Amino acid sequence: MSTATPPYSPHAPSATAPGAHDHFDICDVTPEGAAWLASAGAYPRSTLAHWESRPTAPVVLPCGSVFDVVNVPAIFGRRMLDRLWSEGPGSGPVATHRGRMLLFTAPGTAQRLPSLLHWEEWGPAVPPLLYHGAGDAVTGPAPTTRAALRPDQRQESRWVVAPDTRHPWLPGPEVMRWACVRAARASAQAAVRISIFPAPDPGANVYDVNRRH
Numbered sequence: 232m233s234t235a236t237p238p239y240s241p242h243a244p245s246a247t248a249p250g251a252h253d254h255f256d257i258c259d260v261t262p263e264g265a266a267w268l269a270s271a272g273a274y275p276r277s278t279l280a281h282w283e284s285r286p287t288a289p290v291v292l293p294c295g296s297v298f299d300v301v302n303v304p305a306i307f308g309r310r311m312l313d314r315l316w317s318e319g320p321g322s323g324p325v326a327t328h329r330g331r332m333l334l335f336t337a338p339g340t341a342q343r344l345p346s347l348l349h350w351e352e353w354g355p356a357v358p359p360l361l362y363h364g365a366g367d368a369v370t371g372p373a374p375t376t377r378a379a380l381r382p383d384q385r386q387e388s389r390w391v392v393a394p395d396t397r398h399p400w401l402p403g404p405e406v407m408r409w410a411c412v413r414a415a416r417a418s419a420q421a422a423v424r425i426s427i428f429p430a431p432d433p434g435a436n437v438y439d440v441n442r443r444h
Contacts, residue, residue, distance in 0.1 A: 260374035264324070264394030268371065271297040286375040289388055295365030298323075299341040301334045301407055302361035302369070308332025310414035312391070315402070319409060323401040325392040326372050331361075332391070333369060336402050340364070343404040348411060357415045 260268065265282055269275035271292045278290060294300055303311065305327060311334070315322045324335040336344075341364025348360075363369050372388040402410075 258390050258393040260390060260393045261395040263397050264399070265374045267297070267394050267397050267399060268292060268374075270397075282374050285373075287373045289370055289373050291368050291370050293368045294341065294363040295338060295367065297338065298335045298401060299338055300363040300367075300369050301336055301340065301344065302363060303332050303334065304358045305330055305332050307358050307414055307418065308334065310417045311407075311410040314413040314417070315406075315410050318413070320402070320406060321400070322392055323399055324390070324394040326388065326390050328370060328372065328388045333371070334402075334407070335394075335399075336404075336407055338364070340402075340404045340407060341367070344407050347404055347408040351408075351412060351415075357411065357418070360411075 265279060266275070269278035269282075271294070272278050273293075281288065281290065308325075308327075309332070312322055312325065312332075322334065323337075326333045326335075341362035345360075345362060348357075370388070372390050
C-alpha cells in the first residue's frame with residue numbers, strides 16, 4: 232500500500248487529529264471541487280452553470296476518466312473510513328447516497344479492485360460491493376447540502392468528505408483493498424462479540440435465586 236499522505240482538506244478530518252475519524256460532518260463542495268466534479272462530464276460548463284442556478288440539485292456524473300467510485304453499504308463504508316483516516320493515508324472525496332457510501336477513487340480502481348479482493352478470505356464479514364468505472368455513472372450529492380438541511384431533516388444524499396481542489400488525492404486499488412481487509416476484520420470482531428453475548432430471550436423463564444428457602 233502506498234504510504235503517501237494526501238493533501239489535507241479543510242472539509243475532511245485531519246489524519247493526525249485524535250478521534251477525528253470518529254465523526255464526519257456534513258460539508259459543502261468548494262468552487263474548485265465543483266470544477267473537478269464537472270470535469271468528469273462531457274459538458275463541464277453546462278454542469279457548473281446548472282449548479283450556479285441550482286446549488287442544491289444533485290447531478291449524474293460519469294465514471295472512468297476523472298474518477299472511479301466504490302459503492303459500499305454505509306456501516307461497512309464507515310469502518311473503511313475509520314481505518315483509512317486512523318491507520319492509513321486518508322481518503323479521497325466521499326459521499327452518502329440512499330443508505331450507501333460512495334468512495335471516489337483513482338480511475339481504473341473499479342476494474343482492478345475486484346480481482347484483488349477475490350483472493351481474500353472474506354466469509355460473511357464483507358457485504359456486496361459495487362464498482363463504478365468506465366461506462367458507468369453515479370448520482371452524486373449537490374455541491375451545497377448543508378444550507379438545504381433543516382435541523383429536523385436527514386439528508387438522503389450528502390458529502391462526507393467533500394472535494395475542495397481541482398486535483399484531489401484519490402486512493403488506488405491497493406489502498407482500497409487494504410481498507411476493505413481491515414474493515415472486514417472489524418466486522419468479524421463485532422460479529423464475534425455479538426455471538427458471545429447473545430440477546431436474552433424475552434420468553435425465557437427467569438428465576439430469582441435470592442428467594443431460596
